Structures are given as structure tokens and as C-alpha cells.
Amino acid sequence: MVAPPDNDVLWARALHYAHSGSDSGSPALTGVSLGVREGEILAVTGPRGSGKTTLLRCLSGQLLPNQGEVWFNSTPVHTMGPLVRERLRRDRFGWIDPEPVLVPELNVWENAALPLMLRGTPRRSAKSAAHEWLDRLDVGRLARKRPHALSVAERQRVAIARALAHAPHVVFADEPTATLHRADSAHILRTLTAAARSHAITVVLATHDSAVGALADRTESLLDGRRVHTVPLPEKAPEGEGRAACSLSV
Numbered sequence: 001m002v003a004p005p006d007n008d009v010l011w012a013r014a015l016h017y018a019h020s021g022s023d024s025g026s027p028a029l030t031g032v033s034l035g036v037r038e039g040e041i042l043a044v045t046g047p048r049g050s051g052k053t054t055l056l057r058c059l060s061g062q063l064l065p066n067q068g069e070v071w072f073n074s075t076p077v078h079t080m081g082p083l084v085r086e087r088l089r090r091d092r093f094g095w096i097d098p099e100p101v102l103v104p105e106l107n108v109w110e111n112a113a114l115p116l117m118l119r120g121t122p123r124r125s126a127k128s129a130a131h132e133w134l135d136r137l138d139v140g141r142l143a144r145k146r147p148h149a150l151s152v153a154e155r156q157r158v159a160i161a162r163a164l165a166h167a168p169h170v171v172f173a174d175e176p177t178a179t180l181h182r183a184d185s186a187h188i189l190r191t192l193t194a195a196a197r198s199h200a201i202t203v204v205l206a207t208h209d210s211a212v213g214a215l216a217d218r219t220e221s222l223l224d225g226r227r228v229h230t231v232p233l234p235e236k237a238p239e240g241e242g243r244a245a246c247s248l249s250v
């Protein structure tokens with residue numbers, strides 16, 4: 001095993017992953033390698049079924065690749081046992097799902113403070129951190145409400161506050177605005193990326209919306225479980241060919 005470059009907070013080499021019982025019968029990832037730098041916002045784009053979610057779940061230690069390696073800050077994740085991976089995810093990573101999944105019995109600030117309280121942060125400090133992030137995401141006024149009293153967009157803001165409140169090293173955001181209207185979606189993405197930049201949090205953001213890539217420092221594209229390079233056509237493309245990008249498989 002060769003350790004990854006020092007400036008990569010996350011590093012994956014030759015990841016292969018096949019879901020058992022997959023409808024397509026093809027593996028979700030076939031040899032994906034990539035590095036993510038400290039503090040970077042990386043967009044992972046690609047059409048539906050291209051392997052974005054599977055890649056994020058392998059990088060975050062939720063899934064163990066069938067082959068290949070995942071490293072976090074020079075520590076191999078793919079060789080960790082389930083409990084160590086669980087602790088790594090709880091303490092160092094944040095996760096944002098496409099649809100907000102909150103605990104219905106807890107109010108908004110308790111939901112946002114949950115990762116902190118699970119790792120033993122005193123209630124008062126956890127509450128204060130949760131309030132800070134809820135305010136930042138424009139849902140501080142809802143802190144005492146239960147999730148069912150909120151709109152989907154408000155619940156997603158709470159889920160984002162929860163992913164950020166414990167000061168994670170890396171936040172994985174899987175299509176975080178998939179269920180939102182365009183205006184909400186743009187605002188939430190800007191807030192997420194601005195918050196991450198101001199706290200030097202690394203973000204790996206899966207999206208099938210190429211416009212989202214504009215907010216990222218870098219974009220990696222997937223197609224059929226492989227990384228592809230997006231190569232812009234030359235300025236003076238011949239008549240009729242337009243300026244669409246083309247993809248070359250690597």
C-alpha cells in the first residue's frame with residue numbers, strides 16, 4: 001500500500017464496487033481514482049446511475065469497495081473495521097442526503113446538534129453551535145419547531161446545519177437540492193459553499209446539474225462508473241457543431 005499525496009484530504013485509487021442485486025448487472029464503479037484537496041469544493045457530476053452516490057458512499061466509509069483503496073488524511077479507510085469507520089464518519093464527516101432525513105421526535109436545534117451530542121459534547125455547547133449554523137442557514141427562528149412543521153426547503157437547511165455544526169473535515173452532499181425549487185436550490189448551494197469556504201471544510205458534492213459545478217473549485221465527471229474528462233471544444237468550432245463539451249473516457 002502506498003500512502004497518498006500529503007495535500008489530499010481524501011484519496012481513492014482504482015475503486016470497484018458492484019451492488020448486490022443491481023438491476024443493470026454492471027458494477028456501479030469500475031476503477032475510479034481521484035484525490036480531493038484540503039478545503040476544496042469538488043463537484044462530482046454525471047447522469048443518473050453513473051455512480052455518483054456509490055462513489056460518495058465509498059469515499060465516506062459507508063461502503064467498502066470490492067477492490068481499491070480509500071484514504072483520509074493518510075489513513076487507510078478501506079482496511080478499517082466497522083466501528084472505527086463509524087467513528088470516523090461521526091466525528092470527521094458530514095453527510096447531506098437528497099431529501100432531508102430528520103428525527104421527527106426532536107426539535108430543529110436538537111436535530112442540528114445531534115452529531116455533537118452523540119460524540120459527547122455538553123448540551124449547552126452543542127445547542128450554541130447548532131443555533132449558530134441554523135442562523136447562518138436562515139432557519140434560526142424555527143429552532144424550537146418539530147420537523148413536520150417545516151417545509152421541505154426548511155428541513156433541508158436544517159439537515160445542512162446538522163452536517164456542518166460539528167465542524168467536520170469533509171461534507172459529502174448527495175444531490176442536496178434535488179427536491180427543491182430552482183431559487184431555493186441556488187440559495188442553499190451558495191450558502192453551503194460559502195459556509196464551507198469560510199470554515200475551510202472540504203465538500204464533495206454529487207450533482208447531475210452541470211450548473212452546480214460553477215460553484216465548485218473543480219469538477220470530476222462520471223459515466224457508467226468511470227471517470228471521464230470533459231474537454232471544451234475549441235473557440236472556433238465549425239458551423240453547426242456548437243460549443244458543447246465532449247467527454248473522453250480515461
Ligand SMILES: Nc1ncnc2c1ncn2[C@@H]1O[C@H](COP(=O)(O)OP(=O)(O)OP(=O)(O)O)[C@@H](O)[C@H]1O
Nearest residue numbers: 019021022023024028047048049050051052053054
Ligand atoms: N442499493 C442498490 N442496490 C442495487 N443497485 C444499486 C443500488 N444503488 C445503486 N445501484 C446501481 O448502481 C449504479 C450506480 O448508482 P448510483 O446511485 O451510484 O448512481 P448516481 O449517479 O448517484 O445516480 P442518481 O443520480 O440516480 O442518484 C446504478 O446502476 C444503480 O442502479
